[in-house]
Amino acid sequence: MSVVARLLAARGVQVQGADARAGAVLDELRDAGLTVWVGHEADHVAGVDTVVVSSAVREDNPELAAARAAGTRVLHRSEALAALMVGRRSVAVAGAHGKTTTSAMVATILRAAGLDPTFAIGGTVVTADGPVPGGHLGTGAVLVAEADESDGSFLNYAPTIGVVTNVEPDHLDHYGSREAFERAFVAFAARIVPGGTLVACADDPGARALAAAHRETGGTVLTYGTHPDVDLRVRDVVPDGAHGLLARLDLGEDTTELALRVPGLHNALNAAAAVAVATLLGVGLTEAARGAGEFLGTGRRFDPRGEAAGVRVVDDYAHHPTEVAALLAAARPVAGTGRVLVLFQPHLYSRTRQFAQEFADALGAADEVVVTGVYAAREELDPTVDASTVVDRMPPGRGRAVADRLEAAAVVAALARAGDLVLTVGAGDVTELGPVILAALGERSD
Missing domain, CATH: 3.40.1190.10 (Mur-like, catalytic domain)
Incomplete structure (x- = not known):
């Protein structure tokens, strides 16, 4: 959504928008001259010509509901991009x-x-x-x-x-x-x-x-x-x-x-x-x-987060079994003589349920695996699917289910030793755990 906002603004369109919580992306949009609010309110869409939404926005969102009620044109993100x-x-x-x-x-x-x-x-x-x-x-x-x-x-x-x-x-x-x-x-x-x-x-x-x-x-x-x-x-x-x-x-x-x-x-x-x-x-x-050859990567794709106590930490967006398997295949030569440790956060209850065995098989290529709670994203809570849904399908002793993500980060840090490569993997907020792991490793080193 922020990309579409930038492109429309660059074409001279007056753009404003809102997100559920603050973050670096919103700060960057403000720096670019856009009006951005934290929190969704119906008043935000008063007098606008078009409202652009992503698939994550539900019909009961105050701004979308107000736009519908007023007969304001509503475009999906892809429709706005197609116009560009x-x-x-x-x-x-x-x-x-x-x-x-x-x-x-x-x-x-x-x-x-x-x-x-x-x-x-x-x-x-x-x-x-x-x-x-x-x-x-x-x-x-x-x-x-x-x-x-x-x-x-x-x-x-x-x-x-x-x-x-x-x-x-x-x-x-x-x-x-x-x-x-x-x-x-x-x-x-x-x-x-x-x-x-x-x-x-x-x-x-x-x-x-x-x-x-x-x-x-x-x-x-x-x-x-x-x-x-x-x-x-x-x-x-x-x-x-x-x-x-x-x-x-x-x-x-x-x-x-x-x-x-x-x-x-x-x-x-x-x-x-x-x-x-x-x-x-x-x-x-x-x-x-x-x-x-000039390509250096994209955010959250084999993204180095730092090193502490001789352990390298890399973050990756992989959230499908094939992506996880490809990531681990790429990580093995990077790790060299060290081990590959994975902190994996499943993304969506439906995907975790459908591909539980495939995730277990893909994660089996790592030396140590910690699976934390499912990142629900757009889905409602499904109490029948959790970290153990994947771990229970792995060979005994190959994986650990730790529901709390901060506790999972501490477990991975405790397992790591000098020369190892630690991967934080998933499309959710597992990306925030790299610094947590590095801090824990740093304290141990001190």
Whole structure:
């Protein structure tokens, strides 16, 4: 929401808004000249032309209810962003995971190529000058957007290039079934404008099937992945240094080296998607790969939080079993001879219930696992789902269920020893526990 607010304000629209609680994002918006309140009140929408809401805003929200009663135009976040796409070539990045990183990589490559795209990404982008917000109104004719499939709102976009990193079932609380989830991605591909291109990861069975179906309907497709039969192939992926990797990219007869400053095969695939997009927008393969090498990461994606008592602490947004598995695969070479410890906070009762065994299997790749209470987000309390829902499915002794998150942080700190890598993992407020763990480690060291 803050990204859309920034982009609208940058276009000269008078923007004001409210959030449930204070935080750094609100401070940044105020510094940018926007009017922002803490707390929701009906008076905030008096006299406005349009109210923009996210999927997290319920109908009984005082501002939304007042807007409905007054007949004020109400747009979903994605509809406001789609309006900003008018008159630009647009890139919409979708998939159950990898959206934020891939979108940020596309923006980084295009900026390095001098195209100065507008972008709307659901997270901060790390640069050599420090983190920057995920929204930027560029001077170029390209808009890059992270397209959220969680509530079907990605179907509001009609992009020039649609990227699908994977079609792995998630958000079944919204879709109801795997088939409905997959049909939504077919509909997303169908919304790509005539003459546009679907960029799909052939390593993912769902995205590969989507690419084949889109071709059958006459759509243009560019596939990427590690298989020999893709259009843009990733090969020879090896770790490079503490947090990087090396690989080669083949596009037809053209080949180039890819040197990334972020770890993991999943990031090599994300980079391949971004490079593919850049080539479709006229950037050469080698130049695009070089631009990907400037990418330093996004907020909450393998985000280093500090080191104390010889223990490194990294935060990550992974909240789906496949994301957790990819994170741990990337973390293992980073840890070197040390152990990998995980403090995991499940996100949503419905997801935890549906994928409990898959979470248990993915977390099994860590040396020590502490699972804390479920972060409910938009859902009501479900007393039948908690930390033990995951831990009970792990081999005996491999995991600990600690409902209180501060107590869980203390347990992880007590388990850690010099040389270990500690990961705080999840899409909720587990991100706040890195400093807590570091403080506990620091006290022990003192």
